[in-house]
Amino acid sequence: MKKAAYSFPEEVLEHVFSFIVSDKDRSSISLVCKSWYEIERWCRRKVFVGNCYAVSPPILIKRFPELRSVTLKGKPHFADFNLVPEGWGGFACPWIRAMAGAYPWLEEIRLKRMVVSDESLEIIAKSFRNFKVLVLSSCEGFTTEGLAAIAANCRNLRELDLRESEVEDLSGRWLSDFPDSYTSLESLNISCLGNEVNLLALERLVSRCPNLKTLRLNRAVPLDRLPNLLRGAPQLAELGTGAYTSEMRPDVFSNLAEAFAGCKQLKTLSGFWDVLPSYLPAVYPICSQLISLNLSYATVQSPDLIKLVSRCEKLQKLWVLDYIEDDGLEVLAASCKDLRELRVFPSDPFGLEPNVALTEQGLVSVSEGCPKLQSVLYFCRQMSNAALNTIARNRPNLTRFRLCIIEPRSPDYLTLQPLDDGFGAIVEHCKDLRRLSLSGLLTDRVFGYIGTYGKKLEMLSVAFAGDSDLGLHHVLSGCDNLRKLEIRDCPFGDKALLANAAKLETMRSLWMSSCSVSFGACKVLGQKMPRLNVEVMDESGPPDSRPESSPVEKLYVYRTVAGPRLDMPGFVWTMDDNSALRIS
Amino acid sequence: MEKMVFEETELRLGLPGNNKKKNNEKKRGFSETESETESDENNNSDETSNTTVDLLLNLSSPKKEANKNNNNGVVAENHSSPNSNKEKNLLPSDPAKPPAKAQVVGWPPVRSYRKNMFAVQKSSTEESQKNEKNNNNGNGNGSFVKVSMDGAPYLRKVDLKNYNSYPQLSDALGKMFSSFTIGSCESEGMKDFFMNERALMDLLNNSDYVPTYEDKDGDWMLVGDVPWEMFVESCKRLRIMKGKEAIGLAPRAMEKCKNRS
Numbered sequence: 001m002k003k004a005a006y007s008f009p010e011e012v013l014e015h016v017f018s019f020i021v022s023d024k025d026r027s028s029i030s031l032v033c034k035s036w037y038e039i040e041r042w043c044r045r046k047v048f049v050g051n052c053y054a055v056s057p058p059i060l061i062k063r064f065p066e067l068r069s070v071t072l073k074g075k076p077h078f079a080d081f082n083l084v085p086e087g088w089g090g091f092a093c094p095w096i097r098a099m100a101g102a103y104p105w106l107e108e109i110r111l112k113r114m115v116v117s118d119e120s121l122e123i124i125a126k127s128f129r130n131f132k133v134l135v136l137s138s139c140e141g142f143t144t145e146g147l148a149a150i151a152a153n154c155r156n157l158r159e160l161d162l163r164e165s166e167v168e169d170l171s172g173r174w175l176s177d178f179p180d181s182y183t184s185l186e187s188l189n190i191s192c193l194g195n196e197v198n199l200l201a202l203e204r205l206v207s208r209c210p211n212l213k214t215l216r217l218n219r220a221v222p223l224d225r226l227p228n229l230l231r232g233a234p235q236l237a238e239l240g241t242g243a244y245t246s247e248m249r250p251d252v253f254s255n256l257a258e259a260f261a262g263c264k265q266l267k268t269l270s271g272f273w274d275v276l277p278s279y280l281p282a283v284y285p286i287c288s289q290l291i292s293l294n295l296s297y298a299t300v301q302s303p304d305l306i307k308l309v310s311r312c313e314k315l316q317k318l319w320v321l322d323y324i325e326d327d328g329l330e331v332l333a334a335s336c337k338d339l340r341e342l343r344v345f346p347s348d349p350f351g352l353e354p355n356v357a358l359t360e361q362g363l364v365s366v367s368e369g370c371p372k373l374q375s376v377l378y379f380c381r382q383m384s385n386a387a388l389n390t391i392a393r394n395r396p397n398l399t400r401f402r403l404c405i406i407e408p409r410s411p412d413y414l415t416l417q418p419l420d421d422g423f424g425a426i427v428e429h430c431k432d433l434r435r436l437s438l439s440g441l442l443t444d445r446v447f448g449y450i451g452t453y454g455k456k457l458e459m460l461s462v463a464f465a466g467d468s469d470l471g472l473h474h475v476l477s478g479c480d481n482l483r484k485l486e487i488r489d490c491p492f493g494d495k496a497l498l499a500n501a502a503k504l505e506t507m508r509s510l511w512m513s514s515c516s517v518s519f520g521a522c523k524v525l526g527q528k529m530p531r532l533n534v535e536v537m538d539e540s541g542p543p544d545s546r547p548e549s550s551p552v553e554k555l556y557v558y559r560t561v562a563g564p565r566l567d568m569p570g571f572v573w574t575m576d577d578n579s580a581l582r583i584s
Numbered sequence: 585m586e587k588m589v590f591e592e593t594e595l596r597l598g599l600p601g602n603n604k605k606k607n608n609e610k611k612r613g614f615s616e617t618e619s620e621t622e623s624d625e626n627n628n629s630d631e632t633s634n635t636t637v638d639l640l641l642n643l644s645s646p647k648k649e650a651n652k653n654n655n656n657g658v659v660a661e662n663h664s665s666p667n668s669n670k671e672k673n674l675l676p677s678d679p680a681k682p683p684a685k686a687q688v689v690g691w692p693p694v695r696s697y698r699k700n701m702f703a704v705q706k707s708s709t710e711e712s713q714k715n716e717k718n719n720n721n722g723n724g725n726g727s728f729v730k731v732s733m734d735g736a737p738y739l740r741k742v743d744l745k746n747y748n749s750y751p752q753l754s755d756a757l758g759k760m761f762s763s764f765t766i767g768s769c770e771s772e773g774m775k776d777f778f779m780n781e782r783a784l785m786d787l788l789n790n791s792d793y794v795p796t797y798e799d800k801d802g803d804w805m806l807v808g809d810v811p812w813e814m815f816v817e818s819c820k821r822l823r824i825m826k827g828k829e830a831i832g833l834a835p836r837a838m839e840k841c842k843n844r845s
Binding site: 078080081082164166192247248249276281346350379404406408488 | 693
C-alpha cells in the first residue's frame, strides 16, 4: 500500500463518514478497503436488519460494536393476513438480551412483526440509560405490565409508539408510572390499546411535556376529553383521536372546535372511530393546514367525507374507506392537488355484492387530477384494462401500486379478458415503480411484462395468478432489483424456482404458499444453496411423510449468514446440507 | 414461443424421474378456469381453490350481461349499476344472512386489527342506530318533532329533515301557526326570530314569541345557537314560548355550558 493511503488520520475519515447516513452508502464505504471497513464499522451508529434471521446477534455485535439505533423485522409480510401460523418465530428476546450486554448506550429500538415479551421490555427498561425511542410495529406478545416497566424507568424516553401491535391490555394504570418529573415525551402512540388508560394521568403527562408533537390516542378516550388534551398540547403536529362520538351537545362541539382551532401546528389527523357526522365540522378550522388524514375507521357517508376532504387543499396523504365512493374521489381529485398517497380500504370485504358506489372510475379520477400521486392502495370490485392503461399514462410517476380486486381472478369487467395488458401498462409506463401488488384474472403474460419492464421493482405480491412456471421464471429472471417476492395460490412449481436459485441469494426473501412447489425441490434447493434458509411449513405433519412430489403448504426462502435457525416450531422444517430433516 | 425457449435452455435441477407434467402446470386458458375444479394435492388450498373457482365469473348474472353489452368503454353506465337499485347501505351486509361462500384465508388482504376494529364498530353502530330509533320521536327515518305554541289549541309536527336552515324552518312554522296568532304582525315577528342566530337575543326583548326546543338531555334551549345540523340531531321537540317566560332561558343555557367544560 502506498503511503498516501494512510495520509488521512482515522479521525478525519470518521468525521467524513459521519455525514454518510444511508445504509447503502455505508455498505459501499465498507467495501473500499480493509482500513475503511474497520473505521466504518466502529463509527456506524444505526443499523437496519430487514430479516432478523438473515444475521444473528453475535454477528451484528461483533461487526458493529458501537450502535445507538437498531431496527429489526421479523415475520414475513403475509403474516399480516394470517398466513403465518402462531409460534413461527421472530422472537425479539435473544436480540434484546444480547444488545443489553453489548450496547449500554443504545438509544433506539424499532421492531416490526416480532414477538416481544414483557421480560424483553423489562430488560430494555433497565439496561439502556439513555434509551430514547421504542417503536413496536405490528408486534405481539407483551402486556401493559411491560409498558409499565418502560414508563417507570426510561427517564429519557422520547418516543413510545405501539402502532398496530397486539397488546394484552391488563390495565390502564401503566401510564401513571411515568414519574411526575418526566417531561421529555415527544411522541406517544397507544392507538392499539383496548382498555381505557387513566385519563387524568394522560392529561397531566400531555400537559407537562412541552415537546410533545405526536399523540395518538386509543378508542377508549372519549371525545369530550379531547379538548382538554389539545389545550395541554397546542404545539401538537400529529393527533389521533379516540372515539369520535358523543351525545349531541352544542357545548361539547364548540369546545372541541375551539380546541382544534388552537392547534396551529396540527398537520396530521387519524383515529376517528365511531364517527358521529355532526362532529366532523369541529375539524374544519384546521383542514386547510392538514397534510395527512387517516379516515380509514370513519364509517361516514360520502357527502360528509366530501365536505371534509374538499377543505383540505394541502392534503398529501389520505387513507379512507370506500364509503368515499367515486363521487368523493372525484372531489378529492379536484380539491387536493398535492396528493401523494391514497389508500382506499374496503368497508365490507367479505360481502358478495358491492355496498358502495366505488369502482375503477374513482381511481382514474384521482390519477387524472393529482399530478403528484405516487403511492396507491386500492380495494375495489371491478377493474378494466382500459382504466389501468389510463392510470398508467396519467401517472408515470407512480412508485407504489397495490390494487386489490376483491374477488380473486376477476377479469376485465368490460371485455372479460385477463388484466394482463392493464398491469403491463402500469409497469411499462411507471418506470420508477418499486412496489406492485397484483389481483384479478392474470396469465403468464403479465409476468412477462413485469420481467421486461419492472426493472426497478423491489417488492411484488401475487395471488391467484399465472398459468405455469413461466410466470415465475419471467419475474425471477427479469426483475433486476427484486428484493421481496410473495406469492400465494399460484400454479408455480419447481422448474422456475430451481432454475433461478442463484437469484434468491440476491433477494431478501421469497414466500410461496398454496403453490405447486414439491418437497423434493425444496430439499434440492436447500442442499444446493447453503447461504439460503429454505423453510417448509406444514401444519398437517412432516413433509417426508408424503411423497417427494407432494407440494408443500408454505415455503419461505431467505438469504442468511447465520445458518439455519434454531428456534423453529414443530411445523417448520429447514432443508439444509445434510438433506436430512432437522427439527428443532 | 417463449415457452419453447424456456424448455430449450434445459435448466433442470429437478430430481431424476420428476419430469412428469403435473396437471397444474398445464397452461390454463380463460375458459378452462371456469369449469376446472383444481384437484391439487395441496391439502391446504383445497377449500380455497374450490371455492374461488366456483365463484368465478358467473356469466349468467344480470350485472355481467349488462357489462358485456357496454364494450364501448363508457364507464359511467356501469358505475351506476351496482348501486342503482340498492339503497345506500352504510353498514356491511346483514350478518344474519349466511355468507354464500367460505372465506379464503387471508383474502382479501385486510389486516386482522382492521377487520376487528371494524367488526366492533359495526355492531356498536348498529346498537346506536337501534337506540336512536327507540329514543327518537317515534319516527323511522325522518326527524319529526312536535311543535307547540303557547296559546294554540293543538300541536303540530314537523320533519326537521325537510329543512336545511333556520330561515326555512321559521317560514314553515310561521305558515303553520299564522292562523292561531291574534294579528298578522305577530306571525311576521316570529319569522324574524329564526333569521339571524345572533339577533335572537335582541328579539327576546322586542317580540312576544320565542322559539325554544328540548334537547336530548331534556333541557330547554333557545333555537338558533348551534349549527343547523347539530340542532336537527339534538332537537326532540319545539315550543314557541311567550317572550316573558323565555327570558330566564338564555342564562340557564350559559350555565349549562360552563358546567360541562
